[in-house]
Structures are given as C-alpha cells and as structure tokens.
Amino acid sequence: MEQIYQCQDLDEVREQIDRVDRALVALIAERGIYVRQAAAFKHSREEVEGGRRVDQVMRRVERLAGELGADAARTAAVYRTMIEYFVADEMAVFRARAGKD
DSSP, rough: OOOOOSSSSSHHHHHHHHHHHHHHHHHHHHHHHHHHHTTTTTSHHHHHOOHHHHHHHHHHHHHHHHHHHHOHHHHHHHHHHHHHHHHHHHHHHHHHHHHHH
C-alpha cells in the first residue's frame, strides 16, 4: 500500500475518503464490465453462479486483505455482497443471451 497521508483535520480526512471512494467506485464499475463480458463465455447457469470460482476469489481476497492490513472478515463481507450483485447481473446477461439463441 502506498504511504498514507496524515490528515491534519476532519476536512482533510473527508477529502481523502472522497478520493478513495471515487477510486473504489471506478474499480467496481470496471469489474462490472468484465463480469458482463464473462457471461458471453459461459454456457450454463452453473458456470455463471461459479461456486468454485467464488471460493477461489474469496480465498485470494482474504489473503490480500491480510497482506495489505485490511480486516479480513470485513473485506470478505464486502466482497461476498459485491459478488452476489455481480452474479445476479451476469445471470441477467446470460439469460438475455440464452433467450436470443
């Protein structure tokens, strides 16, 4: 992780949080684009739900959380929620594609 800026007051803290939020939202949007692309390569509902892949991602994320000093349980909870929504989005894309075949 890059060096953390030492804020001098609450306004600076909020500025830094806003900066981080903007970066997080941009990365979530980018991740969503790839999730929707993934639907084009999957041939079944089971592939879209991706239990094994979800487990793999969760193990990697929990390991990364430890390496980067984040709370592993909190990070895992955020990721599980995010993945749930992305799987639902991917399923909608998959169903729409399957309906056109």
